[in-house]
Amino acid sequence: MRERAEYVVKLTGEVFNGYTVEEKIWQGATSTVYRCSGSGRYGNIVAIKVLHPYRNHLSQIKQFIREAKIQARLRHKNIVEVYGVGRKDHLVAIFMEYVNGMNLRAAYQSMDIPADKMLRFFIELTETVDYIHSKGVIHNDIKPENIIVGKSLDILKLTDFGYASRLRRWFGRENISNGGTEQYMAPERGKGISDKKSDIYSIGILLDEFLKDKLKGSEEIYSIIVKATQKEPFRRYESAADLKFDLEKLYLSVSAETGY
Template sequence: MVRFRREARAASGVSHRGVAHVYDFGEAEDRHYLAMEYVEGLSLREVLRHESLSVGAAVALASQVAAALSAAHERGVVHRDIKPENIVVTGEGHAKVLDFGLAKLLEAGERVGARAEPAPAHATLDSAPGLIMGTVAYMSPEQLRGEEVDARTDLWSLGGVLYEMVARRRPFEGKTPADQIAAILHAGPPAVNADGRATEELNRVLGKALAKERAARYRTAGEFAREDDYVAVRRALD
């Protein structure tokens, strides 16, 4: 409970228009809870289910999520469960990050956080309480291996979300959860096609965001948003 309060308090301190505000937290009937801002709109999962996003729209949403994550990371908070279900697209087309229930507070000056339990071969694609911290399909290699997490863990998940928005499929798939875990750990994502415009730059951005080793990824969410190739993608689509 002490850790929950500490981490919930940290999440409540994140102030950014792209983050659903945490109003209250506590315990009731032996369960922890977070009271969060109600955000009107559709989850990104619902959006993807009903329409195909243009590459420009996908890049714009990813940029907004990166800005929200940057604000959280500056407060020492790592989300740990970035996925389409935890991103709401408002009626104005703005992205808002929800559900810091799995968030991890990093100590002052700390670049990495707590260890996560390794994902078992039989894990489902949904969160498995007590076994893994996150959703397998969007978990980084270090999360699956039970290693320490940091800001680059969230950026890996965001890379997976951007890939899915553009390609209409996840970057790593398998017939079974075990196959999917193996793909995340060992396979590279198939190249995406941006209709001939900025395809090369977009694939470089995705390849760096989804690098197996954190040292090869973007160091910060701000760096991700300012990446030359990423900027080139946006300019090519204007």
């Protein structure tokens, strides 16, 4: 573990494809994300996601590049934009849009986000997920750490398509991964089954964790969560758009009560 920590420190200050690595934003099991500045082809400020050197096996590099290709082809205001892939010596990195914010969990813990604002975030999230489903993509790892909230609470962005599956022909042949985060994973994922309702289940778990307590006494949010997190997929919402519809109805009710 010492070598891995030293690697993170050493990369800070280095130049990567015309960009100077300024600070670490986030570190996971397989990669680290940095904020960079420079005058490269992608603008003055970017984020780079660097695959850890001890993960640089051919199969993992292919998986990493595949993730970049998927996310680069999904163009939506609530998806972190991917610009391309770069290399430096033995390192591989995804160059992407830098979002001045923090993940949903960090925002929830450090900021007093009003109920109506949190509800708007989930409406944006369901709209985004409905979009990726319309493109034949299942995210498979919707969790707080993969949702970025702007520091001024003005934007929500979905990222990290490393476990995405069931892609259409423009991504080529697909092997479905069982990877993801167990806490937010639908029951059928453990059997190697994944479809759009698996993502809906994950959103339901997030609603339970981040919104239910802000709407104490609301029968509507309870009913939405129960429907989204049914064990059997056929009992859940048919689509993210259907879930969004119910959240929008709830938002109108909450807004009327709070005066917004």
